[in-house]
Amino acid sequence: MDVAIASAPKPQRTVITSSGLHGVEGFLGSAIQLALLEQQQIIDSRSPDTRVLLIHALNPYGFAWLRRWNEGNVDLNRNFLLPEEEFTGSPKNYPKFNAFLNPTSPPSKFEPYILQAIWLILKYGMTSLRNTLLVGQYDFSKGLFFGGNAPSKTQKILAENLSKWIGNTSEVLHLDFHTGLGKWGTYRLLMDASAQTKSYTRLTERFGADTVDISSTEGVSYQIRGGLETWCQNLLPECRYDLLTAEFGTYPAIRVLQALRAENRAHHWGNSQRNYDWTKNQLVECFAPTSYRTHLVS
Numbered sequence: 001m002d003v004a005i006a007s008a009p010k011p012q013r014t015v016i017t018s019s020g021l022h023g024v025e026g027f028l029g030s031a032i033q034l035a036l037l038e039q040q041q042i043i044d045s046r047s048p049d050t051r052v053l054l055i056h057a058l059n060p061y062g063f064a065w066l067r068r069w070n071e072g073n074v075d076l077n078r079n080f081l082l083p084e085e086e087f088t089g090s091p092k093n094y095p096k097f098n099a100f101l102n103p104t105s106p107p108s109k110f111e112p113y114i115l116q117a118i119w120l121i122l123k124y125g126m127t128s129l130r131n132t133l134l135v136g137q138y139d140f141s142k143g144l145f146f147g148g149n150a151p152s153k154t155q156k157i158l159a160e161n162l163s164k165w166i167g168n169t170s171e172v173l174h175l176d177f178h179t180g181l182g183k184w185g186t187y188r189l190l191m192d193a194s195a196q197t198k199s200y201t202r203l204t205e206r207f208g209a210d211t212v213d214i215s216s217t218e219g220v221s222y223q224i225r226g227g228l229e230t231w232c233q234n235l236l237p238e239c240r241y242d243l244l245t246a247e248f249g250t251y252p253a254i255r256v257l258q259a260l261r262a263e264n265r266a267h268h269w270g271n272s273q274r275n276y277d278w279t280k281n282q283l284v285e286c287f288a289p290t291s292y293r294t295h296l297v298s
């Protein structure tokens with residue numbers, strides 16, 4: 001994990017960008033951070049009291065090995081439970097979906113995944129499926145969206161350093177970059193459902209009501225356990241800490257889930273390099289799609 005700080009002469013506020021909390025999703029956030037670094041001046045002369053902090057690759061293992069999860073199969077955006085919360089429990093339907101989500105066999109290109117997924121959606125409904133899959137679980141350590149058994153190394157590093165990195169500034173705007181959720185080529189800035197109305201109003205005024213979304217199971221976003229936003233606010237209660245999860249849409253959710261599922265199977269139960277390679281390629285395409293232009297050239 002690398003950190004860069006551009007400090008203003010008399011900093012009042014900090015803007016944070018962070019990338020790669022979900023490993024393989026890190027290419028977009030990293031590109032944004034590189035673009036920032038390539039600017040002659042990171043500190044904007046129009047707001048000289050704003051300090052800029054770049055946190056690169058919050059999940060270095062997942063980024064390096066092209067996984068959404070970390071070295072312990074942990075989804076880091078489900079690992080930031082508050083000190084009083086326990087790393088146990090799963091959504092009530094997760095055990096029912098476990099056999100479909102996490103088969104204990106190598107992946108195959110020829111299984112009827114789409115039919116199986118449609119059957120589950122018809123049986124349980126899309127909202128129930130989304131709630132079950134994405135909110136995080138703490139009981140199936142080789143399964144998708146596992147939040148871990150304990151605070152991760154990433155969490156410990158942030159707990160030790162975040163306050164130091166933002167210096168004495170009392171206002172923070174944190175953009176945490178993700179991909180793979182939402183409509184192709186569009187983005188949304190997501191806030192936790194627990195976010196205060198005051199900060200929602202302030203941020204919609206700043207970024208536009210069309211762009212900022214409160215997590216909901218009906219729309220593009222969802223309520224998760226162990227997310228980074230509430231944890232940061234809890235760590236720095238004296239600070240006005242706004243965290244927006246910047247989600248850039250790629251492929252439909254059903255295809256993204258297919259890629260995650262296949263790669264997880266190849267990781268735990270894979271029996272050949274070929275399985276490993278095609279599942280990695282599929283995963284990278286889902287989170288950092290090949291551009292149309294590159295397609296034409298190649």
Ligand SMILES: [Zn+2]
Nearest residue numbers: 022025178179
């Ligand atoms: Zn993500």
